[in-house]
Amino acid sequence: MEQINLINLKGVCFGYPQRPDLLSDLDFTLNFQERVGIIGPNGCGKTTLLYIIMGLIKPRRGEVEIFGKTRREEGDFKEVRKKIGFLFQNSDDQLFCPSVKEEVAFGPLNFGVNKEMVQKIVADTLARVGLSGFEPRTPYSLSGGEKRRLALATIFAMNPEVLLLDEPTIGLDEETVIRIKEILKSPGLSYIIVSQNRLFLKELTDIQYTINNGKIKRIE
Amino acid sequence: MKEFELRSGRLIDPRVSIIYTLIFSIIIALSSNMLVAVVGLISSIILTILIAINIAMILRRLLIVNIFILILWLILPFSTPGPIIFSIGGLKASMSGVSYALLISLKSNAIVITAISLLSSGGIFNLVRALSDLRIPDKLIYIFFLFYRYTYVLFSEYETIKQGLKIRGFEPKTSFHTYRTYGYVLGALLLKGYERSEKIHRAMLCRGFEGKYRLLDHFRIGPNDLIAIFMMALNIIILLLLQWNRLI
Numbered sequence A: 001m002e003q004i005n006l007i008n009l010k011g012v013c014f015g016y017p018q019r020p021d022l023l024s025d026l027d028f029t030l031n032f033q034e035r036v037g038i039i040g041p042n043g044c045g046k047t048t049l050l051y052i053i054m055g056l057i058k059p060r061r062g063e064v065e066i067f068g069k070t071r072r073e074e075g076d077f078k079e080v081r082k083k084i085g086f087l088f089q090n091s092d093d094q095l096f097c098p099s100v101k102e103e104v105a106f107g108p109l110n111f112g113v114n115k116e117m118v119q120k121i122v123a124d125t126l127a128r129v130g131l132s133g134f135e136p137r138t139p140y141s142l143s144g145g146e147k148r149r150l151a152l153a154t155i156f157a158m159n160p161e162v163l164l165l166d167e168p169t170i171g172l173d174e175e176t177v178i179r180i181k182e183i184l185k186s187p188g189l190s191y192i193i194v195s196q197n198r199l200f201l202k203e204l205t206d207i208q209y210t211i212n213n214g215k216i217k218r219i220e
Numbered sequence B: 001m002k003e004f005e006l007r008s009g010r011l012i013d014p015r016v017s018i019i020y021t022l023i024f025s026i027i028i029a030l031s032s033n034m035l036v037a038v039v040g041l042i043s044s045i046i047l048t049i050l051i052a053i054n055i056a057m058i059l060r061r062l063l064i065v066n067i068f069i070l071i072l073w074l075i076l077p078f079s080t081p082g083p084i085i086f087s088i089g090g091l092k093a094s095m096s097g098v099s100y101a102l103l104i105s106l107k108s109n110a111i112v113i114t115a116i117s118l119l120s121s122g123g124i125f126n127l128v129r130a131l132s133d134l135r136i137p138d139k140l141i142y143i144f145f146l147f148y149r150y151t152y153v154l155f156s157e158y159e160t161i162k163q164g165l166k167i168r169g170f171e172p173k174t175s176f177h178t179y180r181t182y183g184y185v186l187g188a189l190l191l192k193g194y195e196r197s198e199k200i201h202r203a204m205l206c207r208g209f210e211g212k213y214r215l216l217d218h219f220r221i222g223p224n225d226l227i228a229i230f231m232m233a234l235n236i237i238i239l240l241l242l243q244w245n246r247l248i
């Protein structure tokens, strides 16, 4: 699993329908075990960039290469979604199951993990984000911060090789932020974090970028 | 399995529930026999009491159904030809109109009570699981699931918008401003609901959803189910016998 380039975008152009190009000729690389931060003003295209990596929207032009393969069709992204865990900016968009337990189990079950193993994964991941005992609760009835933690749990439960986290700490209390930081600091992870918190990014990432006029720029 | 029982507060296998609801509804819907309708309604009430799920919730939903039925009562007796039994003002109500309205009321309540008490309390994933165990095509189940999510989403968006209006000091009056606001709310509701369900679809894709629902808890037919199946089968036989007696 020693791939140097996990994610490689070349000359990616994208704009929403009836709008000017939001990303134009954008190049971006995420290397193995690299920890990248993205910061930038509202509406500059950070979330859009992550959507393109996950194959949720398709670029107008340019190449999306992930795990060494060019990804174009919907089918190409199956492997991508299995190995990249994506935390949505808004947790309400991410949660859809009737119970916390099923929510965490959804991913592993889709990947064919056996039932006993899934039970164990559910218990472990919920403990990791401090939601033990929440199993039968309905996700919609959780508080904002609890929803965030549950959304994180659904991603950790899939044991992804790469993490894309869109504003992971929004709405979380201090103790939970510390807990998340500890998880993210464990060695060997590769991830992209989008955040407006400069200090948080400095602490957890090796390189920081910003998006400006449709291009990504490294912040020195 | 244990958790499923706890959460839903009942013990019947959802597959049994679905099949029974289906057969029961077809028999009741197709029958025009008053006796079948009455027995059907009684059996649905007994069922609800035996299962003992949230009676208040059932009553609330029944209220909505019966508001529509009330409208039928205002129209049917006066518009169906036949021997007249009473008249209000110039309007003459016919015997056959009244019995027709009565039949519809009994039938719809019987079906709705059965469906609510058997299908609505087990959680959407149990239903989905049961449907897929019954070999219903995944595409259909998927549509059903999204429809459910979409309805839920619309409702919660409505609540949010309502609060948004309140905190900005909106008070409904009979004014152009009020109607225009309602128009905006309706528009926003549809758009938001659509967008949210698209995002949920994306979230499902991101977690490896490929059109198949897998569930943690499996269903097993237990002793409770056997009793339930026996009683349900008996009820269906009784209804069919009543129906055929009439036919002969």
Ligand SMILES: Nc1ncnc2c1ncn2[C@@H]1O[C@H](COP(=O)(O)OP(=O)(O)OP(=O)(O)O)[C@@H](O)[C@H]1O
Residues within 6 Å of the ligand: A016, A017, A019, A022, A040, A041, A042, A043, A044, A045, A046, A047, A048, A049, A089
């Ligand atoms: N579905 C859409 N249709 C049209 N325009 C969109 C859509 N989604 C986003 N946009 C627009 O594209 C731009 C970039 O959106 P994006 O969500 O990527 O911004 P962002 O950098 O993540 O901002 P934030 O910091 O607020 O999260 C915004 O101007 C937004 O209005």
Ligand SMILES: [Mg+2]
Residues within 6 Å of the ligand: A046, A047, A048, A089, A166
């Ligand atoms: Mg964003």
